[in-house]
Amino acid sequence: MTILGTATNPAFLIIRRDNIGDLVCTTPLLHALRRQLPTARIDCLVTRYNRAVLNGNPDIDALHAYTKAKHRDQGESALAIHWQRLRMVMDLRQRHFDWILLPGGASASALRFARWIGGDQVLIRDDQDKVAGEHEVEQCCHLLTRLGLEYEAPPTRVYPSADEADAAEETLVARLGTRPKHLIGLHISARKPTQRWPAEAFAELARALTGPDTAFILLWAPGAEDNAKHPGDDTKARKILELTAGLPIVPMATTRLEELVAALSLCDTVICGDGGAMHLSAGLNKPIVCLFGQSTAARWHPWGPRHEVLQPQSRNVRDVSVAAVAAAYRRLMP
Template sequence: MNRILLIRRDNIGDLICTTPLISNLRSHYPNAEIDILVNSYNYQAVEHNPDINHVYVYTKGKHRDAGQSLLGVYWQRIKLTLTLRRKHYDLAILASGAFSRHALKLAKSAKPKAILSPAPNGEEIDDITISVPEPKQPLHEVEKTLLLLQPLGISAQTHPLTLHPDPHEQAVLRAQLYEQPWHQHVPTIGIHISSRKPSQRWSEQHFSELIQQLHQQYQVQILLFWAPGDENNPLHPGDDQKAARIMAQLNQLPILPMPTTTLRQLIAGISLCDQFICSDGGAMHIAAGLGKPLVCFFGDSCAEQWHPWGVPHVLLQPDSRDVADISVMEVLRAYQQVLHLPPPHSPANALG
């Protein structure tokens, strides 16, 4: 097994959850060329992964840059396909917990000697050389991807997630923070206020109350993360207004804004935090990949499959499956629990 191509074309968290599979492959095949094909949306999550030889990037039509034509996107994909074919891969792995027809199409275009994939539901596909059945019991996404190693005779080890910040981006953000009232030796909590899914969105009033109480009770400083953009943008709504209102309400507290326009910036920013509080999503998996203790909110998503992997965390998911029903006091207790801190004040004192 001299050349292996991994394919993961989904979201940021999905790709980060694939890194234990990559670590296991590298341990078993220390001298193999292990490459990965990802998309322009998620590739920065693996660009510094030491277990990968080459990161190949393609652009989905919906992710193309302003001014970039759809024809140009497809032309670049054709050139990339020819590059991959010249590598003569021994194996392509559809590195996901579930079968993806789009990923299979990408694998076939590279013309590897064999394709390893999760089994499609009730369907036989001749192009798949080795298929791994869907597990009967519920598993985490990391565990699902590790099942793909069984046909290769690899006894998977439960490696942590692997994520490395870009050193230059990290240095730039640290320098920017030093220009503000940020102190390296004061505990820093990262709080991410954005989420794509409505059921995962906590209100700005809750965030404001939480930040106030965290500072009052634990003397911490806050890095406030959000997805930049106008909240009224129908295609890519952001949280500029929400962040501005939170900052205005708490302008006497040590809160430092951290809007991140790139995944590289987000990874570097979270790396500067000591703990992290957020909803389920890419930022949560980034924090887990960086080894940060977490408090996370789960709305209408599967906690069993997507909870933070390999780090101390407290997961809050109300029966309603809407994070709006999580109270500030619950989050304070969760923060205390995950770090073994003294308990917060009673609700009357904490929120009075």
């Protein structure tokens, strides 16, 4: 397949409806498409859950988002969600796309969207893209080669809202009284149990890294741990704050993804488990100490910035020592 014979200014729709990290790992493909085809039209179809990843991204022309039924807010009807989705599909059908790209592979839902929208050509990531390398970014970007373009895999890119970043900065300075020279982000939430480092370990690490003109932002997903739909780490955060009383730590529970991106943008270094926050930090070009449990580090490590991956043989981050994390952080320091 090549783009030869298509319109002079081809129109692309990239469908990526999965997790935050997956969408972050698609941004290099978007940047490469824009660089190599500067007059092309590049639209993206994502979910309301992950759309903040692409907010402000200069490589795309339009961002279309829908709500998965499982992500609907309290009081939001499933019927209304399906009606909105139908209207969005009908609108996209009118736009006419030369190419629909599925960099996440042939999931049933992505294929349905591609069929409903009806582009001239559909290009699906599959096993042949593994030749580019093990990483998610490399395999996404191999679609460039299959389009007849130059293969490249630039860094991931995420763009914080200036207003959100200013609000986070105001919170930080109000709490600390000044902007510290070294600001370390500690993101304590993780979807998978094997990625969850204990509260006691985070507290001990904060005590070990405290020094002149150094402070911390404590970041977590708010809510109760036993919430089946949206489990949170309020209890874990409270425990860390109790164990670190007197240290310069600013708590920031991030209800919205935009708030998390803004808070991470303030950090000089981020320490976190493998997950969405890690990939957002990479998209913001932050040095990262990342704790890996059951995930495959070769496929999902941060793409772009300096980083240290710590993955114990047990594949459970509880077995990563505080000393190992502190040493990894110091190796990343300039």
